Amino acid sequence: MRVLVTGANGYLGQAVVKLLAGAGHEPIAMVRDCGSPLRAPTRVADLLDEDGLRKAVDGVEAVCHLGGLTRARESAADPLRYFRVNTGGTVALLDAMAAAGISRLVFASTGSIYGTPERQPMTERLPDAPPHPYAASKLAAEWAIGAQAGTGRLSATVLRLMNVAGGADPDPTRLIPRAFAAARNGSALEVNGDGSAVRDYLHIDDAAAAFVAGIENMPPKGEFRRFLIGSGRGSSILDVVAAVERRTGRRIQLIHRPPAPEPAALISDPAKAMAELPWRPAQSDLDTIVCDTPRRGDLSR
Template identity: 50%
Template sequence: MRVLVTGAAGYVGYAVGRRLVAAGHEVGGLVRRPGRDLPPGVRPVVGDLLDPAGLGAVLDEPYDAVCHLAALTRVRESFAEPLRFFTANVQGTVNLLEALPRTVTRVVYGSTAAVYGAPDRQPIPEEQAPAPTSPYGASKLAAEQAVLFHARTGAAGAVVLRTFNVAGSVGGRPDPDETRLIPKALAVAAGRAAELQINGDGGAVREYLHVDDLAAAHVRALEGCPPPGEGRVYNAGGGAGASVREVIKAVEDVTGRPVPTVRRPPQPEPPLLVCDARAIRRDLGWRPARSALPEIIADAWAAVRSTGG
């Protein structure tokens, strides 16, 4: 298939493009600026999701499918700039769907478990009613709905993949967002930061997914996409969690270096967030292969070291 990947130079987009090329697909990577680092075999397509006129011109090619991964993702930042997040994540998605050539009959959208908010039910199934508690989560939910309603018109089949905490590395590229726990803990281990601040006692449990496993899920979703007129929503994960304390210990064990911590007051956050991923295993035959915490951290640490950390 001829596949367009938006956000192809980003952390997840790079991994997805790499996997699609390995699976034999012809891949174009949408980037806003020329010269961005893309996986070998991914052809750059320069365009901006917030420039509808220019976008239509660069997408005038017979693509078969799109993996839409371009987005703003920082939860805390979204509270300060909610309109910026809605513009990028919702309007950008609408602009993309309007600009896609009619040959595109498969749409895979990379979403987030932030759409669930703070549910009492654990592990979280796809049937859980979304109730996002951040502008980021709300913007991703609105973009999901745009994709799924677009599919209902018969224009395409669609798959939405909701993920929790993505980590690890492929191609020597670490997660650049050091507001997230594992990248920040590795920055401390590498000596680029003095300490890791944690909320409360570090007992909050979260699920972690290797970025390469998430990329493999996108390939499965693309190849197993439902026919035009239908849409599916899947949690992408393994259903196992680790506490903040456990992550810190694993970082220290893998790196052989201390990670000094400073406790901040507890925050109003769910004590446990893990997913029920039975549906994606049943329908697409996907399950994580590289998402054991030590492997995630070892791969991320190797990438940090290779970039001079």
């Protein structure tokens, strides 16, 4: 199947392109610029460029929509930009798909839409409670996708992803890259509170595999499905630090800052995705994620 991947030069997008090709599909990479070479035919377009989008979707059979803005804290400072790109860009893509007669869509959303529910692990039955503009912009995009599916012109699968990690993670602000940097440089790692906050880490390849499963198991036209995609495991900040120490053989000094107003635990229950997509998190135990993270400067050798 010819599959357009928006945001194809991003951290997750590159993994999705690779796994689609490995599964026998023909991925087509949509990027905003040609700065990063990809092992796939590439089309340059912006989500806010309607003419460019119509050219980008020409001749494709399905779309994996990963393009957009993803930083929660940044979204609080510039919310309109997040709604413009994440919500408006998705609507523009839906318009281009409808004009081209493309009816299959897999959309990258976020598990943060559930906010801070008391019930853990989280399931798809929980109410939506987006805690920041980033999550709200993704939820609004989901509503647009669901409404379009309701017309009978679209078959849509939404994947609400937990904390994607592992591989060549390019974001130095995330915990695992920060822990490796501290081990590598001998610097201290600053953490909020006592380090007991628990999160659900999802291996980058498991996240990408969910998109392949979504493409290969689309619902009938007119249906809209939503899945929570995570490991189903909880790892604290201290667990992550210990795993990096095991991997590198180096101690990491911690500096404990005042606690931040954040949930004590956010863990997914991926049972629905495992049963219905079907998909499973095969590589998302913490040690596997950590062992796969340092592609360069491997400190254990």
